[in-house]
Amino acid sequence: MIQIQIWADFECPYSYFQTIVLEKLETKYQDRLEIVWRAFELTPVEGNISPSQSYMDNLEAAKSEPIVMQENLKLLTPKFLTYTWLAQESVYFANSQGKSLKLARALFDAFFLQGMDIGSEAAVMQIASQEGIDIERLKQAVDNGELTKHVMADEQEFKTYGFQGLPAMLIGEKNFSPRSFMPVNGYQTFDELSEIIQGLVM
Secondary structure: OOOEEEEEEEOHHHHHHHHHHHHHHHHHHHHEEEEEEEEEOOOOOOOOOOOHHHHHHHHHOOOOOOHHHHOOOOOOOOOEEEEOOOHHHHHHHHHHHOOOOHHHHHHHHHHHOOOOOOOOHHHOOOHHOOOOOOOHHHHHHHHHHHOOOOOOOOHHHHOOOOOOOOOEEEEOOOOOOOHHEEEOOOOHHHHHHHHHHHHHOO
């Protein structure tokens, strides 16, 4: 089985696109592919902040990607960026239920298509509930700090691989040493990722 570990942030448009591509790959490869969510925040500051000019420029560039037209994505320009720690914890938790990609897509849709504040606990819990996540177990894991240490470890590991931006992935055979996994930095199209996977399974 091929495993793809992805570091992504919910306010990064290219991370959004990568999630859509991974959904399509999951459909193609089914039980031969496992997706594992790894956490990394672009805005590790509590509260809301105005988007920087570089963020706005990046978003405008992202809107010209072919996937936007292919998927008919009507990307909104956010009025503010928010603290996505709880969203990251929730999707990390969803790994254990095999629903991380599904929940991640729902959170991306909420932010980029609906303009929702995904830093809000109420919003995150509502979305998680709609995607079939066990909310009571999620709240318990959040409250006891179980998820915090995992998210912090993910962010530290991201740095050890020398990744320069998001999305970032490690791709390899699930049962092999993580050291054998291929690091892939930056958004990859469906065809590009398919080629990488085919090279691993042949």
